[in-house]
Every structure is written in structure tokens, then in C-alpha cells.
Amino acid sequence: MDPQPQPERRSFLGLMIGIINTGIAAFMAVTLGRFVAGPKTSTASEPEWLDAGSISDVPDGKPARLNVTVAQDAGWAQFDNQQSVWIVKKGDNVQVFSAVCPHLGCSVNTNANGFICPCHTSTWNINGQRMGGPTLRGLDTLDHKIEDGTLKVKYQFFKQGLAGKEPIA
């Protein structure tokens, strides 16, 4: 007997083989795609007021760094993370900046004129306005209030590399 079936039959059987294996691959691709994407992140709730510390400890006219404890949802665990904020107090006027560089996310530090990001040397003046370097915007300001001498901050993360400030949901 001829080991080869007729060409038409051969291609029909080939098509069946293709359909079966593509079907299995497609099912796995969809399942694994959903698996990798993970659970839907809950729609951003309004950030909470977090204690940053006593406002009286902040010197006048000079940036001071304070920490807030931010709860982060990491799937199977909930972590408490420390995040830094920069406080600039001038008399009664208080400004609070995120210490995350709006360019690519390094930690912003102070220099003689205001702020500098050590990674790519973006600079800002003491009011957080952009002075130079690759950053497209000023330092990200954070909502804050003072209650009984304690500074409270609504901590948020913002999208990097944009000219405008957009919170990350």
C-alpha cells in the first residue's frame, strides 16, 4: 500500500490536526493571558489623610523631609510602606511635595537653590517650579492640612514623564 494518502485527504487530515492544536493553544493563551493580567485593580478610592509628623519641627524657609506610612495592596499581602515628602514652610504658608521625581521616579533631594534629582540632574526651585534638566514638570504637590499641630497629607503616586500631573489610579 502507498504510505501516502491521497493529497486531498492528506490536507484534510492536516487541517483537522491544525484545528485541534490551535484550539488547545487558544484556550491556554486566553487562560494564561487573564492569569498574567491579574485581578482587576479596584477603582481608586480617595486617598486617606496620613500623619506626616509635627509641623513645628519644620524650619522656616528650608525644605524638610518627613515620612508617611502608605498602605499598599500587593495581591496576597498588604504592605505598609514608608514614603518621603518634602515640606517647605514660609510663615503660615506650607507646601508639600512628593519626593518622587516626576521624570523617572528617583528620589528628589535638596540643593542650595531648592531641589535636585541626583539621577538625571533635573532641578526645581524651593517652590517646586521646574528650573532645568530633563523633567517636564514641577514637583508634584500633595494635598495637606494641619490639625492640632500635626501635618496630614493625602499621599498619591503620579504618572511620570508627562508635562501634567496625573494621579495613578
Add this chain to the structure above:
Amino acid sequence: MRQTFSRAYDWCDERTGIRTLIRHALDEPIRGGARWAYVFGSILVFLFLLQVVTGIFLTMYYVPSADHAHTSVAYIQKVIPGGSMVRGLHVYGASAMVIFLFAHLAQTFLFGSYKGKRELLWGFGVIMMLIVFGFAFTGYLLPWDQEAYFGTKVGTSIAGEVPVVGQFQQHLLLGGNNLTTLSLSRFFTIHTFLLPTALVLLIIGHIYLFRVAGAAGSFSVRNDHKVELFYPKQLLLDSVGILLVFLGLVWMVYKIPAQLGPQADPTSDFLARPPWYFLPLFELLKYFPGKLSLIPTVILPAVLFGVLFALPFFDKRPTRNPLHRPLATTLMVITILGSVGLIVASKYQDRKDPDASAKLKKQEEDSQAFLKAEFKPEEIGKKPEKSAPGAAAATIKGEPPDPYTVTCSLCHGDHGEGAEGLGPSLVGITSKPNRTKEDLLKILNDPRSYGLKDPMPANFPDLSDADKHAIVDWIGAGK
């Protein structure tokens, strides 16, 4: 479009020779023609690939550490979309691999396919069978639930009983003298790196040797003049077989999601039962007390594998028809019937024994309840809640008994509210896992048995039983 594809294919072919390779793979001659009996090898390759793919994706969330493994598996199972499917395919796929390994072995054994210069091909297969059991054994521990912990404890104890090398290999396997987080890391490494690498190499060798020797084909000489190529008919049969197995697995996962019990608790008296493929040896263990236990755990498996391995070296007669090989066929039937009989006997004994059956039923219910319960994430790095100025921390209602005030209050607070850095709050603690009133009594009798460390004292010689009961009753009433 077609032309572009064809040109791209040509371009690849000129550089890789892929056309010749595919032709060579597909145009394998099968003596006697395509048959359903030959699908098991391809199904095994498919199942292995499925294990590799699902396994790789599971590690995206899994944490091989004793304090997080169980939570991360529960997260995969209960929260991740498709998680129950991916994990279920991996769990049931493992059992399917054992089943089709036996089917493949039985088919090649019955057909006498190990004969005719196929000693190496057969030997590779026998080693691969050992590796598949290695996969099953090491994968079993990874979820770190009760079943995993206690099952593996028994398994590693058996490994420790082997003469001469037993203690050494047990220590090597556990990464110490006990089943700890170090053992889990080790099992994970073996399961996800060492065994897969070994199996991939052996599969390549096995298929290469198979192509060198050629398909043995049917044992009946009459059909031998008929030759069919692997593609398309055998490949179609293989694909249909694979599809049926895959659909069966998916259906199983939908119907009965893979089991996950409560987290391992070394202090509990969990009744461990091995997975079905180890049940025959488990049942045999009951008939061989003391030193004789080596017969079912070590000697019998070693002899069985030794005989299998050596088979093509001493069975050199060209006869392949199972009906003309009464000894081989009888041995196989006895092994299969014996194994099935032992599995049935073990199930029957568990059902007959009222204590065991009640306990196994309770464990099964606990496991179901855990699977249905909502997922609770772990809290990491949480600082004790700072109490708002003026608001008192939560306390246990009512006046504490004197023994509490004398012995416990320094660290756990005057009213069980806890003290930072010293002792946790005891408010409502009896509703937490492993902290029922009975647990608290056991803790007061032996805190270390619950893993409690300094500054919790190792014992309380000054507390009488009545004192302990008074303390526990007060804590329990305050939830």
C-alpha cells in the same frame, strides 16, 4: 499574503533547514500503520509541556517560603482570574502524567517494543518514570497545606530509613533535620529547575533513540508489510487523544477545583494519606512492621525498577506477541491487579475504621470550607494601630483574674490590650486560627510547641491548672 508567507518561509529554510527538519519529523514510517495504541507517548509529551507552561506561570505568584507559600497558593486559587484553572491543570495534569506513563509503559511492554536493540531507549524511559515520581513527590509539598506538610513528612521519613545513605539523603533533601522553610526552598528548586532540566534532556534522548531504532510497530507479523507515515494519520490520532485528555482535565477542574486545605500546622494530629499512585506502597507498609518496612518502601520498588531497567538485556527472544510471552504478561497482570487491589484495600480499611473515616471526613470538610472561604491577604510590616489621642486601645471586658495580672499583664497589658514590642493584643484572639481556648491552654502548657518565641516564656511553673483555666476563660469571654 500567501506569497509573502511563502517567501518568509523560504528565507528561514535557507538559513535553518527547517523544511527538511519538519519533513523528517513528520515522515516517520510506522510499521503496521497508525494505531490508537501508539498515542500515549505523544500524550505524555503534551502533558509535560502543559506542566511546564502552567508551572512557569504559577511561579509568577507563588512564593517558596513557609510563611507565604500557602497564602500565595490560596491567592492563585481564589483571586487570580484563571488561577483555579491554571493550578487545577497543573495538579490534575500531574496525575494524568502518572496514568499515561503507566499506559505508555504497559503498551510498550505488552507489544514487546523494548526488543531489538532498544535497550537504551527503554532505559531512558525507565529513568524518566523515576523523574516523574520525583516531580510528584516534590510538587506535593509546595502548597504547604496540611496534606502537603504531613504527606511529605512521611515521605521524607521513609527516605531516611534507607540503609547506609538514608540519614544523609534525608538531611540533603530537607536542608536540615526537619521539614522547614529551607526544605520548601529545596523542594521548589528540585521541582522547578533540576527535574525539568533532566526530563527535557531525557525526552530529547528518548525521542532521538526512538527515531534511530524506528517505531517497533505492531507485534503481529501479518501486518508488517503495511507502512504508514506519522503524518497525517498517526499525528491526527495523537491530536485527538491529546484533545480528549485536555478536555477531560478542563472538565475535571471545572467540576472539582484542585484541593487546597488549611495552612500546615505542625502541632495538629492530621491524618496524612498519600496521593493515589503511592497508595499501594502505603498499604503494603501496614503488613511489614519494624525493620521489615524496608521491603515495601525500598526493596520492592528497587527490585521493580531494576527488573524493568534490565528487561531488554535478559529478554532477547524475538517473540513480541504477549500471548507467546506468558511469564512477562502474567507478571504485568499481577503487578496491575496487585496495585489496584492494594489501593482498594487501603480505601476499604479507611472506610471500615470509624475513627479514621470520621477524621478523614472532617479533614475533607475543613479543606472544602477553606477553599470556599474568602481570601484574606497577609499583612506585612503593619505597625500597631496608633490610637487616636484620647481614644483608649481595645481591651478585654471585665476584671482580669489575679494570675493574669501577676504573670501576663506586663507584656500583654493590664486588660489584654498588648504592649508595643513586648506582647500582642489578646482582644478577640480566640476567633483567630489556632487560638481557640483549647489552643490557649496548650500554649500556656508549652508555648514553644506553637512556635512562640522569646519574650514569651518557655513555660509557666507558677501557674496551676486552675490559674490557666481562669486566664483562658477571661480572655475567651472578652471577644
